[in-house]
Amino acid sequence: MTEEQKEKIRDYIIGVLIVIIIALIIIIGFVYGNKTTKENKNKIVKEEEKVIVEEEKNNYIVEIKGQVKNPGIYELEENKRINDVIKLAGGLTKDANTNYINLSKKIKDEMVIIIYSKKEIEEYEKSLKEEKIKEIIKYEIIEKECVCPNTINDACIEEKDTVTNELENTKEESLKENNESEENNKVEESEKESNEENKLININIATIDELQTIKGVGESKAKSIIEYRKENKFTKIEDIKNVSGIGDSLFEKIKDYITI
Numbered sequence: 001m002t003e004e005q006k007e008k009i010r011d012y013i014i015g016v017l018i019v020i021i022i023a024l025i026i027i028i029g030f031v032y033g034n035k036t037t038k039e040n041k042n043k044i045v046k047e048e049e050k051v052i053v054e055e056e057k058n059n060y061i062v063e064i065k066g067q068v069k070n071p072g073i074y075e076l077e078e079n080k081r082i083n084d085v086i087k088l089a090g091g092l093t094k095d096a097n098t099n100y101i102n103l104s105k106k107i108k109d110e111m112v113i114i115i116y117s118k119k120e121i122e123e124y125e126k127s128l129k130e131e132k133i134k135e136i137i138k139y140e141i142i143e144k145e146c147v148c149p150n151t152i153n154d155a156c157i158e159e160k161d162t163v164t165n166e167l168e169n170t171k172e173e174s175l176k177e178n179n180e181s182e183e184n185n186k187v188e189e190s191e192k193e194s195n196e197e198n199k200l201i202n203i204n205i206a207t208i209d210e211l212q213t214i215k216g217v218g219e220s221k222a223k224s225i226i227e228y229r230k231e232n233k234f235t236k237i238e239d240i241k242n243v244s245g246i247g248d249s250l251f252e253k254i255k256d257y258i259t260i
Helices: 003-056 082-088 118-128 133-143 166-186 188-197 219-231 237-242 248-257
Strands: 059-066 072-077 111-117
Touching (some): 059 082
Parallel strands (some): 059 111
């Protein structure tokens, strides 16, 4: 084989290699270009979806006041709860009482959240045991909004969310006692004459049944009298006013029928 033939063969091989390299470059460029295009399309779609989701999210404006470190107005996403608002407001103060607050309740726009102090709750619970309960019961029965000292508080535990009937039982018991008191007023004179003929009830030793024979003293008050005398002996009949639920009004009605 002559040198000229060898040179032609070499040139031919080099030409074929060049064609193959160019073809590979084109193929790689095409494949990579499609992959990049798909990635860019997917990225654009995801960004568009993210924008749509963000646009669909609603922010609520709520106000929190009372026993939190930073009372004020806050903006939160719609799926947040009362506890999230409290955290945003710096947390509760040492004097806070959340017994009547539903911390897991979802927030709503223009919501008012009031965190009560221990003293406010103490006074509220005390009022439930006194004659003022009439007004509270009247409101709760009509409105049925929440079990709470302040009925404008959107964070209150609603009656449907309560797990016990303790407050309701207190209301029913008080209503029962008030009805008994009204009936007693109607027949007060005749009952007084009848009781004068009977033996006076010794409040230091009387049984729960004997105590209930005193008009105006129901089962709950009889139990309270017995509980009180376990710790404190009655030294005079006026001491009975120290028993929870027995005030001046009831004492005036029963004083002629009790002794020590």
